[in-house]
Amino acid sequence: MTDAIIIIFSSLGALFILLAAVGVLRMPDLYLRISVTTKAATLGIGLVLIGCAVYFNDLSITTRVSAIIIFLLLTAPVGAHMIGRASYFTGIKLWNKSFYDDLKGKYREDHCLKSFEEGEPDDSIEGSVRNK
Numbered sequence: 616m617t618d619a620i621i622i623i624f625s626s627l628g629a630l631f632i633l634l635a636a637v638g639v640l641r642m643p644d645l646y647l648r649i650s651v652t653t654k655a656a657t658l659g660i661g662l663v664l665i666g667c668a669v670y671f672n673d674l675s676i677t678t679r680v681s682a683i684i685i686f687l688l689l690t691a692p693v694g695a696h697m698i699g700r701a702s703y704f705t706g707i708k709l710w711n712k713s714f715y716d717d718l719k720g721k722y723r724e725d726h727c728l729k730s731f732e733e734g735e736p737d738d739s740i741e742g743s744v745r746n747k
Contacts, residue, residue, distance in 0.1 A: 617669060624666030631659030644710040645702050653695040657687050 638651030661684045668680040709716060 617672075621666050621670050624662050624669065628659045628662030628664075628666060631655045631662065633659075635659060643712075645707055646699055646709065649695045649699050653691050657691045660687060 632655070635652055635655035638655060639648050642648045642651055664680045664684055668677045671677075703718060
């Protein structure tokens with residue numbers, strides 16, 4: 616019975632990690648890629664870690680696994696939010712089929728970097744990095 620639980624948790628975790636990797640490749644803009652990575656990869660890693668805790672069946676390992684999962688759940692959304700916010704303020708554009716921009720009009724224009732020295736940034740990752 617324990618082996619079946621370990622297989623289920625590990626397989627589901629690997630599946631969610633795979634879905635996060637596919638989502639990074641398939642999503643059209645940076646903001647959707649951040650969303651996919653934060654949600655699916657965090658869930659996948661958490662499930663794999665739960666499978667490890669069940670496999671080893673030791674209090675010290677279960678405590679460590681619990682601490683790692685709590686740390687992931689606290690830091691992954693905050694990190695993704697900060698990366699997305701910094702990307703928005705540096706001028707990385709939303710996907711052209713996005714319905715609305717929640718932050719548009721909430722900040723002064725001089726607060727955001729809307730252009731680099733070379734001109735307008737494009738929506739690719741290469742275009743969002745400054746070449747010095």
